[in-house]
Amino acid sequence: MIRNLPAFACLFGSAWGFSGLAHADFFADSKATLEARNMYMNRDFRQSNATQAKAEEWAQGFTLRYESGFTEGTIGFGLDAISETAIKLDSSRDRRGTGLLAYGAQSLEPEDNYSELGVAAKVRLSKSVLKVGTLQPQLPVAAYNDVRLLSSTYAGGLLTSQEVDGLTLNVGRLEKINLRDSSSNDEMNYGGVESAHLDLAGGSYAVNPNLTLTYYYAQMDDIYQQHHVNLIHNARLADGITLKTDLRFFDTAENGAHRYRSATRVDGGRIDNRFFNGMLTLGVGSHKFGLGYQNLSGDGDFAYPGLDPYSINLVTFNVFTKAETDAWQARYDYDFAGLGIPGLSFMTRYVSANHIETAAVSGGKEWERDTDIVYTFQDGSLKGLNIRLRNATFRSSGGLTTDIDENRVIIGYTLPLL
Template sequence: MHNPVRLLSLSIALGLPALAAGEGFFDDAQLKVLNRNFYMSQDFRNDSRFRNPQTGESKHFRAEWAHGVIATFESGFTPGPLGVGLDVRGLFGWKLDGGDGRVGDSNAGNGLIPRRGYNFDGKPKDDFGKVDVALKLRLFEDTELRYGDHRPASPVINASDTRLLPQSFRGAFFRNTSIKGLTLEGGKVESGSDRSATAHNGDLGTAYGGRFKDADDFIYAGADYRYDERFFFRLHHGRLDDVWNQTAFYADWRQPLGEGLGFNTGFKYFRTRDTGKSLLGDIDNDSWSAHVGLTAGAHALTLTHTRIDDDSPFDYLWNTWDFFLNTGSQISDFNNPNERTWMLRYDYDFAAVGLPGLMLIARYLRGTDIDGSKVGPGYAAYQNIRDGRHWERDFWLSYVVQSGPARDLTFKVLHASHRANGDHTAEADIDELRLIVEYPLDLRQL
């Protein structure tokens, strides 16, 4: 059987001259470069520790500092009812600081700097990188097909960009916007490329159950519908081969109330059931999250409640690590078996006091009723928990330069403290700091 990646590379090499000659391929192209400087540290408190994957030594502090460059070329499409295009993304990183004793496992932990070896059990790399490539087709102006490396943004598969370099998935994907307000999307994922990976053949799996060589693919499809500026709905379904079927429903409503006032509310629901060989055992999980919020000028206040209604955690595709439920946070996902979570969030826009571009987000989350006494072997970390509790406090400050040569230069300071109580042993006591500087360049506009 032919290797599809080699066939794709050969097709691109043979067809690129013809594509480039086509009107629209370069005329509508975009070339962007993002510089990202990222420092991340985790200070383990009380009796919490992490284990060095190279030496096995127990440590209480880990820290990494790295610089990344993400260069993205997105072509336009050749003219006609069938347009052809090409996307190429180069991702490169350099370790600035972080010895073997402080770098995480490049997996969950910090995840900025990869370690050598398939199991991330080697020394931290000094430099690393990869190239994402995707061939794309446009049909009748409203349908796009692509094969190659892609970053889906679906409730059931949302590629992560919370570390130095973004995650991507390899496979075939589609997107259609034929009906006004309605977007249809889906695809078949064959493999993943993690946030710190240097290849594209990573095994699929789940964030809390690990990777599985027996899971051949992930297939998903979904619909997003925006009725108007107030109402937005999402319905998506995904199947991780021999692990689960997962359905997600989102509903969001925003209502202006008058000068500077607004109300918003939303609901998110996930239904997860095991399928095929049930590699993670029996799963019968219903998880939901609802919020209400009020904005008044520069201020916004949001109250959220999340429930995990099953003897398993709310799980999701391997290392996508994004905010699927409203209470997903910087350190914890607040998704443990049978957990109930409340969150209070406050946003402030400093433009109100003459500092446009400066934003503050403060959040406090508290989770209770964690009970993993009946979890299956795939989630063994929860089996000894009967009355778990924990809380997290986040302070996020960001500033975007508004004008001048440094326009869009962004500074972010993200600090979080997490503490576990009761018999909640599945998570650690951590103080975490992230310092991020990003400078995007649109080379088409220089």
């Protein structure tokens, strides 16, 4: 990644520098968007012994994405790029740490601005595409994070093949990770222990329009290996009534030299667990009612790269992946288009977890309550502008995690450029 530069100019410079190999399809099929995201976040730490009273920051982010077409011929070449810039509007040393802004490792002062640029070369043969460089995979065993000002990225290679109708296969190696509030590419790691790379392979098969089956294998070198299966089924029960079933299972064990050991686990943090989670969602007109459950059994916390585990309980603040965690989720969504207000939606959910095991707590409990209200302007000069109000409350027993009350205001707009 490149830091503190006129990132947008560099992005387009990279694209035009490729023009020597380009043909009509390379430019004609190109796409570019500019996303502006303004975000205010206030996190109030509710425990009297918390090391920080609150985290509160306000910042503006810009993300420019460019995706070329492919050159003509049996083998086509192309280029993708992403440029991100964050600008501090309000923050301070004693209010840092929301994930919106980078801050100095020594001074702890939030930076006034920071930028990053990532480029990926791509090659297409038939219906298979190989990308090498900056990647943003959204896979069960490796996903990027996009819930703050800027999104995270990985560096590596990923081959995606769709040669068979309904079947999508992915094979890849991720060697670096750039977090959402950072300008640097860091080593792949889990729990602060570095790894040379994460290898993955697998795919999804659409058995029919309503049923999709998924399998992936992932291995973080010298830390863990993981198998994942997933079933998603959509059923139409009656006119205006649907039922979605989403079932996920992971089997994770240690790998190689077993260098990972957790200071927060009595057993030293062995990785040998089974993680089941799933959700049923009943849609009735403009309403959706969801009920989810997870069971994490075996030794150690659930292992995954980055910040986003593939779990129904990846919610606003917590991820509910500590050892032995059982959890229930109840969720409700409403689309106000049913009342004649298209673009307005509401979501609320509650997650309750117990049986949590750490070095300091046995049988711990956690719960979180989230509420989102989102409005996207449907027409006029503000068409496409969206405003999201997000509230979260988290509590735990025995000092498992700092209790918080949190509010976020997010204003976003994406402008198509090509």
